[in-house]
Amino acid sequence: MSTISSEYVSPSTLTRKSIFVIDDHPVVRDGYARLITNQADMELAGETGDAAQAIEMIGKAKPDLVLLDLSLKSGNGLELCKEINTKFPDVKVLVVSMHDETLYAERVLRAGADGYVNKAEATRKLIEAVREVLGGKYYLSPRMRERMLTRAIGVDGFEDHSPIDRLSDRELEVFExxxxxxxTREIAANLGLSPKTIESYRENLKAKLNLANSTELTRHAVHWVLERSGT
Known part of the structure; x- marks a missing residue:
């Protein structure tokens, strides 16, 4: 009589994918770290809240995927995404942010990211997104995929981009x-640019948004920020 043997596969023999976290809120990073280490097929490669340190740390850690927030006190997440994509083309990037998906999802994809998840989503959605991206797919919410597909095929009646959508990444950053x-001086210092350069961006913004003067630009920008924050 033959016997059937079953081989036990220990979780330790699994090939774990390494995840690096970039978020300037320590509590958020801790939450992501716990979530990642609780997955049998994932491990934490490192974490930081400093955009300036991120590139060096990623170079040393060599993660499979980076979880990246767009709002960083020490830098711009969108620009950091571009830099990661340029210097580490094999590293996947999944953006996790509170920013409006309809405004930023396409921008992060153009910057080299592999997906976008809103921070308001449940943690299971985040893990689902991580696994899809690690599997070589792009991740967007069903709503955003439908929006992009509808625009791509030119469905009649679909609303075109708003004037804000037509701003460059840097113009949008200055506008925010x-x-x-x-x-102007505070923006220049924050972005590492000259006040003269910021003034040029302000002129571009007025032209693209059809605003008559700086007062209208400020009023429009404040209203937009308050509207986005739900205030």
Whole structure:
């Protein structure tokens, strides 16, 4: 009589995918770290809240995937995404942010990211997104995929981009900071640019948004920021 043997596969023999976390809130990073280490097929490669340190740390850690927040106190997440994509083309990037998906999802994909998840989503959605991206797929919410597909095939009646959508990544960044009450010099210092360069961006914004003067630009930017924050 033959016997059937079953081989036990220990979780330790699994090939774990390494995840690096970039978020400037320590509590959020801790939450992601616990979530990742609770997965049998994942491990934490490292974490930081500093955009300036991120590139060096990613180079040393060599993760399979980076979880990246767009809002970083020490830098711009969108620009960091572009830099990661340029320097580490084999590293997947999944953006996790509170920013409006309809405004930022396409931007992060153009910047080299492999997906976008809103922070308001349940943790199971985040893990689902991580696994899809690690599997070589792009991840967007069903709503955003439908929106992009509808636009791509030119369905009649679909609303075109708003003027805000037509801003460059840097113009949008300056616009947001104007709306947050920052002065030209403060924006320049925050972005590492000259005040003269910021003034040029302000002129571009007025032209693209069809605004007559700086007062209208500030009013429009403040209203937009408050509207996005639900205030």
């Amino acid at each position: 900071q104007i709306g947050s009450g920052m002065t």
